[in-house]
Amino acid sequence: MFSIETTPRFDDELLVVLDFIALDSPNRALHFYDTLVEKLHNIPNNPFMYRKRATMDDDTRELIFKGYTIPIYIDKEKSKIFILGIFNQNLWE
Numbered sequence: 001m002f003s004i005e006t007t008p009r010f011d012d013e014l015l016v017v018l019d020f021i022a023l024d025s026p027n028r029a030l031h032f033y034d035t036l037v038e039k040l041h042n043i044p045n046n047p048f049m050y051r052k053r054a055t056m057d058d059d060t061r062e063l064i065f066k067g068y069t070i071p072i073y074i075d076k077e078k079s080k081i082f083i084l085g086i087f088n089q090n091l092w093e
Contacts, residue, residue: 002081
């Protein structure tokens, strides 16, 4: 079974997303966060079901959530899944 670890980049980008959503509705931002955390916790159940990231290897996948793309890296040797970031329409490198 894989464990999940977020990167500092993901944590920073998530705060920006949540702050943006909270400008419109703090409750919607909280719901977004809660639902996202639930989705992230389900990744270890079947990490390879997510689409392959076109510019990366087979171990880098993308979770699409409410219009946001969340790249993940599956480290089979360490049995860890790293949540790399979160972005919407901007380019992510």
